[in-house]
Amino acid sequence: MRIVKVILSVLSLAIFLLGCDMVPASDVDFAKYVFTRMAKGSLGVEKYIGWESLKAVGVDVGGTYKKFNEKDKLGYRKAFLKNYSFSFRTAGGSLKYFHNWRIHSQDSAKTTIAVSTQNLTLLLDISNDSRNKRKLIGMDWLKKDN
Secondary structure, eight states: OHHHHHHHHHHHHHHHHHHSOOOOSSHHHHHHHHHHHHHHTOGGGGGGBOTTTOEETTBOHHHHHHTSOHHHHHHHHHHHHHHHHHHHHHTTOOGGGOEEEEEEEEOSSEEEEEEEOSSOEEEEEEEOSOGGGOOEEEEEEOOOOO
16 A cells, blocks of 8 residues: 555656746756747747847847737737747757857846857846746847957
8 A cells, every 4th residue: 555655656746747847947057948949939938038028139029018918918929939930940040059058147137148159149138036037038149349
């Protein structure tokens, strides 16, 4: 009887863990996690994006997002993620080209993660909220000095 209880406990824990979204602890791993899921078009990643304040490559996504009602916001999030993934793949993007993930800068409001590609560096801004409330709030290419 005791073995049955242990087996049931282990199975319950496994089912629970498989159903949970295991968000990485470090800011670097969190940025990689969110970016990878965005590139793959995973709609589940939307909860890790700060939609109200998101700026992506010079576009104030948050400003546009704030203008919608709740129903339209849901549609906007889905469309954004699908289009982002489609554009990423269409432009020849591949996750294998992204390497050397690291902290670029940090202040009280955000941590900026840098990731190198073949010729450019992508910057991803992560809000400095508690571990369970961090959000991607910015994406842009590092400008090179001429």
